[in-house]
Amino acid sequence: MRATLTGRLALVYNAETYRRVVGGKDVIIHCHHYNSRIQRTIEGAAEIDGRGLLVAAAEEVFAEHLAANLREDDSMASRWAMAELLYSHLGYGCIDLSRVEQGEVVAPSSHFVEGWLAGLGQRDAPVCSFTEGYLQGAIFAASGELVRVREVECMATGAARCRFTVERGREEPIARAPRAPATLAAAPQSAYLRSPNVDEEAIIAAVVGMPIYGNLDGLIPAFGVYLANTPADFYNLVSIRFVEAMAARRREKTARRLLIEDAETCGMNTFRGIMSSTEWEGLIAPMIRAPADNLHALVAVSNALGWGDWHICSHTPGLSLTLESRSGYEALGYREYRGVADQPCCSMLTGVAAGLMELVYGEGTLAERFGTFTSSESSCICSGEPLCRFEVERVV
Ligand SMILES: [Zn+2]
Ligand SMILES: [Zn+2]
Structure with a gap:
């Protein structure tokens, strides 16, 4: 089953636009330093609810991303497997959804914990807010149920693994930001500077x-950093909303x-x-x-x-x-x-x-x-x- 599901996430690279598409979405590769720093910037701004902003963007983007990679005849087991796989394939770590219906998810590895501990030090509060949002979106895409996910133990604070509880009975729907295809002016063909030495x-x-893509731990160690493939939509929603929320103050x-x-x-x-x-x-x-x-x-x-x-x-x-x-x-x-x-x-x-x-x-x-x-x-x-x-x- 896993091989069939992995096939849905095969990279499509568009040589003309330089875009990487995984599971139907443009993804951008950034390292754990960048992902943790923008998280700290957004969540650390005292004037706004940065954590809420980040969780909402993750749930919105991944509800759509996972749904695009599920088929109507997928069994419930396949749906949960795809939710685990999308997360680890993109490089965020491992999530274990075997007890999700009992209200618990555990994560033995995390891109966000690695990122935080690498440069930003110990914390006394859980760090995996992105994962909370991912899980809220993924659980909705897989089962149709609206939930709230809270991280109750986190490796960033010394726990053996991250642990999340799933609260049912949420009524607030998952937002979908309206978007319209942009009509762009044609870019002129400039003569760019090239080096004869560099191919x-x-x-x-x-x-x-x-x-x-993620290894057995769902992580992508490469070039001395941890990489992750993150939908462009996520980066765009968080930065647009962060700037707007700050502008209002x-x-x-x-x-x-x-x-x-x-x-x-x-x-x-x-x-x-x-x-x-x-x-x-x-x-x-x-x-x-x-x-x-x-x-x-x-x-x-x-x-x-x-x-x-x-x-x-x-x-x-x-x-x-x-x-x-x-x-x-x-x-x-x-x-x-x-x-x-x-x-x-x-x-x-x-x-x-x-x-x-x-x-x-x-x-x-x-x-x-x-x-x-x-x-x-x-x-x-x-x-x-x-x-x-x-x-x-x-x-x-
Ligand atoms: Zn955590
Ligand atoms: Zn620009």
């Missing part, structure tokens, strides 16, 4: 060919800055892991003849991770970098969920663009490099422009 197509093919600028900083840190962490991996050593290191070749190679890798079809337009080594993105998931998501925006919205790409320069040209620890380049998005698809454009400069 971008070979890099993309190698990364797309890697088995980036006159904290919009702070919200955007925090999201950019999380991505800047993540960009350095993930790409440092990639540059010291055996995969890099074998395939990419022989292509590197000059420092700028690292940038070209890293941009190719990020395109294989589903981040948004972006390319280098101009670059002065050590000083500045301009990138253009033709279909970043943040901009497309904004257009679908909210229509046309009055300012750029691609926090992730903005932060990562600075992180790339800091990693390739910076010196010292990652903390010392942080903030040594500034990055801004000068035009964005979300405001009706044909491209998103990012300008990065060294801070003098």
Whole structure:
């Protein structure tokens, strides 16, 4: 049964748009540093109910994602198996649903616990709010029942495994954010800057060919970090709603800055892991003849991770970098969920663009490099422009 179910989640990579599709949804690969940091940013904002926001986005997205991967003639056992499999295949860890009908779920491994303990220290409260939302959405998709899931024990606080209780009798339906397909202006075919030393197509093919899905523990250790495949819809709902909730409290600028900083840190962490991996050593290191070749190679890798079809337009080594993105998931998501925006919205790409320069040209620890380049998005698809454009400069 498991093999048949796994077949439904086979990766479809679209070479033209650089999108990764798993089980019918665009997924984006990010590492545990990024996922834990945006969780801390959103849940840590005292003015808003960040935890509720995150749980609601997860339940909404995964109710839809799991439903899209169930068939009408699936038995109840297959439905629960698919709910467990989708979670572990995407890299979030293992959930055991064998006692879900008795009101209990246990999880012996967790991407979110790994992420929190790796960089953000011990906690006295459970950390797996994403999993609560996943379970609420998945239980609804599998059985039609509306429930509330609460994590009562968590490995992040020293428990042997995470444990969740399932409360029945919920009446509030699972929300479905209205969305409309975005009509985009055709992007001009720019002549992008390439390095003759770096074979971008070979890099993309190698990364797309890697088995980036959960192992027996439901985790994806690779490049020295834990990766996860997360639906673009999830990232978009949480960041749009976080910025809106903060804007309602006159904290919009702070919200955007925090999201950019999380991505800047993540960009350095993930790409440092990639540059010291055996995969890099074998395939990419022989292509590197000059420092700028690292940038070209890293941009190719990020395109294989589903981040948004972006390319280098101009670059002065050590000083500045301009990138253009033709279909970043943040901009497309904004257009679908909210229509046309009055300012750029691609926090992730903005932060990562600075992180790339800091990693390739910076010196010292990652903390010392942080903030040594500034990055801004000068035009964005979300405001009706044909491209998103990012300008990065060294801070003098
Ligand atoms: Zn936990
Ligand atoms: Zn944008």
